[in-house]
Amino acid sequence: MEAFEKTSRNQVKRIPKRGHYDRPAIYAILDDACVGHVGFALDGQPFVIPTIYGRDGDTLYLHGATTSRMLVALQKGLPVCVTVTHIDGLVLARSAFHHSMNYRSAVIFGTARLVEGAEKNKALEVISEQILPGRWEEVRGPNAKELKATSVVALEIEQASAKIRTGPPGDDKEDYELPIWAGVLPINQSYGAPQEDPLSRKELDLPASVLQVSER
């Protein structure tokens, strides 16, 4: 689990003390989410598309319709950037200037390749497990027609960095005397109560996958 090399591409330039290059820090951010923002450029025009992913080691799997513009573009081996961001709180300082956010973000660089055969099934399971562990085993798996309609690409992570801010605001020394409330307003994300499909034919117990996260 060595760290990624720091180069001009992945280096955290602004406030370098917030930068991280080691796999555990970066992968913890990736593993705590399942949607990233995928960036690619066609003739200099950038596109940023929110996309579900699954991580397996140093590989990110992305999937979508075979006809997806993004997946067609990525298969050409274009350079790709995938960014995953958690917003953990508003940092409210005494000065406008020192307002900030608490956040954890990971920026991934790589190139994509089309995934086929046995790896394709595995990749779809990895993506499903990233979203809701255990769900893959509970549902009807993909048939040949569905597999044909789905493209999967693998992004080998060539370079990456993370940027993390935590803790209270940091104000200028003289501003601590001002009668202005300062602190952090945390932002939480949670699952609400499961909503059964109104078209369900019979009443079924909640599955283990849902119970596991609903009881958190």
Next chain:
Amino acid sequence: MEAFEKTSRNQVKRIPKRGHYDRPAIYAILDDACVGHVGFALDGQPFVIPTIYGRDGDTLYLHGATTSRMLVALQKGLPVCVTVTHIDGLVLARSAFHHSMNYRSAVIFGTARLVEGAEKNKALEVISEQILPGRWEEVRGPNAKELKATSVVALEIEQASAKIRTGPPGDDKEDYELPIWAGVLPINQSYGAPQEDPLSRKELDLPASVLQVSER
């Protein structure tokens, strides 16, 4: 408030019924967030950077350190894509294939220009109000040194589209008979209890800006 023209750049190609091009739909998504993912390309290499923004009419304001690589690049008039995404729930179908997410995303295309003078102050206020309405009036405003250390760019929204999914899963007809629980697991985002800065010199009441959102 006419709609944005639909072209090959901003058209929602996959599942077109989820696509929206009218300003109210797109701006509602932008106004319900304050962090977007900004994409730009340097020599074909895409970068996707999470960034705070504020919207004023058809303009998105972004700010950061004068030395920020992103802001320096954007000022050159490169094409920019900013994407804002809300994940509202996991859509759990009976088949792996029909699993989905409920989401609202907006993809914005434009080019940026450097903001200076009176517009710069106004833009910083717009950004602050987007994050936490009312905070700007409560805090010490930026001084000349801080303004000099901050760059603001304006992205005039040239084109945009939104993509929205809501509601229960849509399974294949025959799968509704399967004894597999299906439905939606909502994802909620909320503010936690405000955490006062431990370095505060005296006890102060919570400000109106914080109370307003904490009482939601």
